[in-house]
Amino acid sequence: MIEDVRDLARKWLEGKEVDAIFGLKEHDGYIAPYLFTAASELDNLTISTEYRLCYTCRPIKENILALMQRREPNTKIGIVARGCEERALIELAKRGQVDLDRLKIMGIACTQEEAKECKCERPYPSNLVIGERVKGVSEDEDINALLNKSLPERLEFWRHELNKCIKCYGCRNACPMCFCKDCKMEQEVFSETGWLPPEIPMFHFIRWYHISERCIGCGQCEKACPVDIPLLTIFKLLRRDVKDLFDYEAGMDVEQEAPLLTTLDEMPMKEEVPSGV
Amino acid sequence: MEYKNVLTTCPYCGAGCNFYLQVLDGELVGVLPCKSHTVSQGKLCIKGWNASEFVVSKERLTKPLIKHNGSFIEASWDEALDTIAKKLKEYKEIESDSIAVLSSAKCTNEENYLMMKFARAVLGTNNVDHCARLCHASTVVGLVRSFGSGAMTNSIREFEDADCILVIGSNTAEQHPLIARYILRAKEKGANLIVIDPRAITLTQFADFHLRQRPGTDVAVFNGFINVILAEGLEDKEFIKERTEGIEELRKTVENYTPARVEEITHIPKDKLVAAARTYAKAEHASIVYSMGITQHTTGVDNVSSSANLAMLTGNVGKPSTGVNPLRGQNNVQGACDLGALPNVYSGYQSVTDEKARAKFENAWKAKLPEKPGLTVVEMMNEAAKGNIKAIYIMGENPMISDPDINHVREGLEKLEFLAVQDIFLTETAQLADVVLPATSYAEKDGTFTSTERLVQMVRKAIEPPGESRADWQIICDLAKAMGSKEFEYGAPADIMDEIASLTPSYSGMSFNRLQKGGLAWPCPSKEHPGTPYLHKEKFARANGKGKFWGIEFKEPAELPDEEYPFTLSTGRIMFHFHTGTMTRKTDLLNKEVPTGYVEIAPKDAERLGIVAGELVSVQTRRGRIETKALITARVPEGMIFIPFHFAECAANVLTNPALDPVAKIPEYKVCAAKIEKISG
Numbered sequence: 001m002i003e004d005v006r007d008l009a010r011k012w013l014e015g016k017e018v019d020a021i022f023g024l025k026e027h028d029g030y031i032a033p034y035l036f037t038a039a040s041e042l043d044n045l046t047i048s049t050e051y052r053l054c055y056t057c058r059p060i061k062e063n064i065l066a067l068m069q070r071r072e073p074n075t076k077i078g079i080v081a082r083g084c085e086e087r088a089l090i091e092l093a094k095r096g097q098v099d100l101d102r103l104k105i106m107g108i109a110c111t112q113e114e115a116k117e118c119k120c121e122r123p124y125p126s127n128l129v130i131g132e133r134v135k136g137v138s139e140d141e142d143i144n145a146l147l148n149k150s151l152p153e154r155l156e157f158w159r160h161e162l163n164k165c166i167k168c169y170g171c172r173n174a175c176p177m178c179f180c181k182d183c184k185m186e187q188e189v190f191s192e193t194g195w196l197p198p199e200i201p202m203f204h205f206i207r208w209y210h211i212s213e214r215c216i217g218c219g220q221c222e223k224a225c226p227v228d229i230p231l232l233t234i235f236k237l238l239r240r241d242v243k244d245l246f247d248y249e250a251g252m253d254v255e256q257e258a259p260l261l262t263t264l265d266e267m268p269m270k271e272e273v274p275s276g277v
Numbered sequence: 278m279e280y281k282n283v284l285t286t287c288p289y290c291g292a293g294c295n296f297y298l299q300v301l302d303g304e305l306v307g308v309l310p311c312k313s314h315t316v317s318q319g320k321l322c323i324k325g326w327n328a329s330e331f332v333v334s335k336e337r338l339t340k341p342l343i344k345h346n347g348s349f350i351e352a353s354w355d356e357a358l359d360t361i362a363k364k365l366k367e368y369k370e371i372e373s374d375s376i377a378v379l380s381s382a383k384c385t386n387e388e389n390y391l392m393m394k395f396a397r398a399v400l401g402t403n404n405v406d407h408c409a410r411l412c413h414a415s416t417v418v419g420l421v422r423s424f425g426s427g428a429m430t431n432s433i434r435e436f437e438d439a440d441c442i443l444v445i446g447s448n449t450a451e452q453h454p455l456i457a458r459y460i461l462r463a464k465e466k467g468a469n470l471i472v473i474d475p476r477a478i479t480l481t482q483f484a485d486f487h488l489r490q491r492p493g494t495d496v497a498v499f500n501g502f503i504n505v506i507l508a509e510g511l512e513d514k515e516f517i518k519e520r521t522e523g524i525e526e527l528r529k530t531v532e533n534y535t536p537a538r539v540e541e542i543t544h545i546p547k548d549k550l551v552a553a554a555r556t557y558a559k560a561e562h563a564s565i566v567y568s569m570g571i572t573q574h575t576t577g578v579d580n581v582s583s584s585a586n587l588a589m590l591t592g593n594v595g596k597p598s599t600g601v602n603p604l605r606g607q608n609n610v611q612g613a614c615d616l617g618a619l620p621n622v623y624s625g626y627q628s629v630t631d632e633k634a635r636a637k638f639e640n641a642w643k644a645k646l647p648e649k650p651g652l653t654v655v656e657m658m659n660e661a662a663k664g665n666i667k668a669i670y671i672m673g674e675n676p677m678i679s680d681p682d683i684n685h686v687r688e689g690l691e692k693l694e695f696l697a698v699q700d701i702f703l704t705e706t707a708q709l710a711d712v713v714l715p716a717t718s719y720a721e722k723d724g725t726f727t728s729t730e731r732l733v734q735m736v737r738k739a740i741e742p743p744g745e746s747r748a749d750w751q752i753i754c755d756l757a758k759a760m761g762s763k764e765f766e767y768g769a770p771a772d773i774m775d776e777i778a779s780l781t782p783s784y785s786g787m788s789f790n791r792l793q794k795g796g797l798a799w800p801c802p803s804k805e806h807p808g809t810p811y812l813h814k815e816k817f818a819r820a821n822g823k824g825k826f827w828g829i830e831f832k833e834p835a836e837l838p839d840e841e842y843p844f845t846l847s848t849g850r851i852m853f854h855f856h857t858g859t860m861t862r863k864t865d866l867l868n869k870e871v872p873t874g875y876v877e878i879a880p881k882d883a884e885r886l887g888i889v890a891g892e893l894v895s896v897q898t899r900r901g902r903i904e905t906k907a908l909i910t911a912r913v914p915e916g917m918i919f920i921p922f923h924f925a926e927c928a929a930n931v932l933t934n935p936a937l938d939p940v941a942k943i944p945e946y947k948v949c950a951a952k953i954e955k956i957s958g
Binding site: 022056168174223 | 281308310311327451461465483793794864869
């Protein structure tokens with residue numbers, strides 16, 4: 001599969017279909033996002049479930065892809081994207097962060113094993129280019145265990161988990177959808193600053209609420225958590241609620257208006273848009 | 278357009294987390310965690326996530342500065358280096374030991390090695406030390422006399438599989454967040470957690486036992502544990518017989534430390550002490566974790582050796598998930614010690630008084646080396662104040678905030694005839710200098726750091742240095758050459774590591790080629806050796822291979838509360854800032870979390886004194902006085918106050934007591950007598 005990805009990337013680059021390929025690079029056994037501009041480098045292009053490509057750069061608070069697009073307005077970038085990454089790009093585009101017209105998405109499928117590891121419900125992109133589509137994970141033991149608890153037990157469960165929080169902001173930093181310039185998690189009015197653990201539940205609720213309808217279920221928040229708070233569990237449940245209440249699923253359709261952006265006026269609410277995109 | 282991610286090692290605590298620096302067209306735009314790293318596993322703390330911000334601060338030094346009539350004027354490198362070289366030569370010709378050098382736990386192994394080589398081979402003095410003196414000097418002395426090696430015995434991830442973890446004097450969740458991760462994971466798997474700390478710290482809410490000792494009574498606590506274990510026959514008799522010596526001396530000493538007497542000394546209820554001692558002793562794999570809460574005392578060495586006594590008594594050394602684990606506070610404080618930035622040893626803890634070792638280094642460095650051990654950090658400041666030290670050269674340290682009794686430090690530094698500082702910012706210390714040299718940060722140079730678990734890891738250059746700043750290793754080489762030395766010709770840091778490997782047995786197997794593929798834990802004696810995750814497996818590192826028990830009597834701290842100064846003051850770090858704030862206070866999010874200092878005071882004490890939350894109060898000791906905000910919290914027990922030491926405008930170290938441990942010369946930051954008063958009415 002990786003050879004197919006490299007071959008296609010080479011074809012896109014050499015055929016000038018794109019100016020660069022955004023993917024993962026392996027170097028000395030370490031894997032990290034990289035922008036390939038020469039076909040000769042593509043032997044180091046790799047795929048891995050460990051890293052995603054779209055992160056918001058801290059402290060400048062701008063998505064890396066948005067930043068690249070803003071700096072080079074005439075560049076077309078090819079991007080190797082799994083299902084969750086394609087969904088992230090769609091949500092980012094919907095919110096004015098990236099310009100899909102200047103992206104060429106190479107949608108790749110995850111393996112069954114990878115899907116299981118990520119507890120992913122939809123381990124493939126809508127526009128699948130490379131790989132075989134496998135079934136999503138429909139049963140989640142953690143969710144079942146949580147739902148089998150009584151309400152007081154659930155409260156106690158979350159109190160215990162959130163008490164461990166060391167306020168690294170890693171859940172937010174690793175989230176492709178967290179790009180607000182003026183993050184409410186940092187603000188004293190919502191939760192007192194300078195304390196550990198951060199105020200329960202407000203510090204976490206602010207983000208959970210704000211991300212609920214844009215969460216694409218990639219689980220990067222949970223993987224970034226130093227104290228293993230089961231964030232994917234809560235976000236899967238929130239995604240279910242959003243689906244039930246609004247018949248909305250994040251990352252599926254760039255034209256579909258997001259419920260939290262809906263107003264009673266004709267015009268949907270605007271997100272903060274980085275200048276130049 | 279160029280976008281890449283450069284893997285490197287975090288410049289904050291000693292956990293040794295790795296992360297990527299994100300670089301877009303040569304500009305540092307952020308940090309990404311590294312998922313495959315042994316400790317960080319794709320996670321970071323708030324400081325790590327924000328470790329790129331200070332690098333690009335507008336306040337970075339970009340040109341050499343020379344002071345003329347009290348104000349700094351920009352100068353060329355040649356001019357600045359010539360000025361320093363000329364001055365240092367003058368003092369060297371009169372008396373080498375009138376010069377002192379502070380090396381840096383923030384700098385790389387290669388730079389620390391060069392700095393101590395410069396001090397010894399070029400300046401001709403052993404007066405070289407660094408801030409390890411102020412944090413874990415007692416660890417090096419205490420664990421060497423007990424085990425033969427002064428470092429963390431086990432590796433960080435082993436905590437996860439311990440059955441019992443005893444944390445004493447370490448606020449792990451705040452000071453070493455990614456190490457706390459493994460303590461919490463052990464807890465979730467069913468381990469027992471014993472926290473011994475006067476303050477209620479983040480970990481205590483998860484602890485099975487929280488023993489709140491009176492500050493400074495740690496030896497009595499350990500002796501109490503040992504008394505209970507021996508009285509109940511819970512010791513590991515075979516381990517004691519086969520692997521140790523001195524048990525009779527220990528047995529005799531601890532006889533007097535019955536739980537009732539220990540309660541009198543420490544104020545820990547005796548039933549709790551007994552239950553915690555049993556829990557520790559009965560665990561299959563028990564780890565001790567400690568940090569500055571036990572080292573920064575006039576009894577620092579005693580405290581450390583006491584923890585070693587407890588571990589050996591129960592056979593908890595030399596196997597996985599056990600041991601005595603000092604958590605080092607700085608990214609490279611372990612390495613700075615390993616590489617000999619200490620007044621009594623060369624790299625690899627080879628003594629300057631050992632003729633064979635000295636001959637080896639004289640031969641390698643082609644210089645006559647001084648025989649007498651040099652001065653430690655606090656002694657340097659004392660001698661400077663007395664006029665015996667005339668010139669100090671400081672690399673990347675800020676004693677004007679970090680050292681005890683700052684007023685006295687200022688007096689010493691101001692009395693100097695010459696002070697040169699190389700740093701990345703114009704720190705409080707650099708402001709007092711005659712010449713300031715702009716250095717590079719971790720993001721702008723190659724090298725290695727050694728983490729608290731003895732893991733040597735790569736630091737990689739991600740971006741070009743700002744302005745005319747130069748890497749610390751280059752500055753040392755330039756200066757050595759300006760002083761006429763021919764022994765500082767290195768093309769790159771990799772060459773320095775090769776020299777280190779050739780002279781340092783525990784680093785013999787290290788090279789950049791190997792380290793590029795991943796970290797190596799010392800001892801790593803040969804190119805094929807895989808490194809050593811835990812120490813003392815078959816025998817201890819002492820000459821006869823045995824661990825040694827020390828019978829240690831409890832001693833009171835140097836200064837106790839009295840009528841005039843009724844509170845016990847303790848100092849330390851907090852999650853959101855680091856040391857003297859040079860880096861973290863240039864980071865927006867961290868300043869948002871905690872913008873300035875405060876004094877923690879217990880609710881009843883505050884009420885009695887009529888102090889309300891957030892009120893500006895005066896805190897005074899026999900050394901000095903500061904004004905700071907009151908933070909009323911039950912985190913501190915009644916009678917105790919706590920002040921974080923990061924903040925220059927209300928510097929805790931104006932207050933602290935420079936009384937030293939007699940052997941390790943570490944000051945007693947953790948206990949002194951203070952009074953706290955309202956300022957208005």
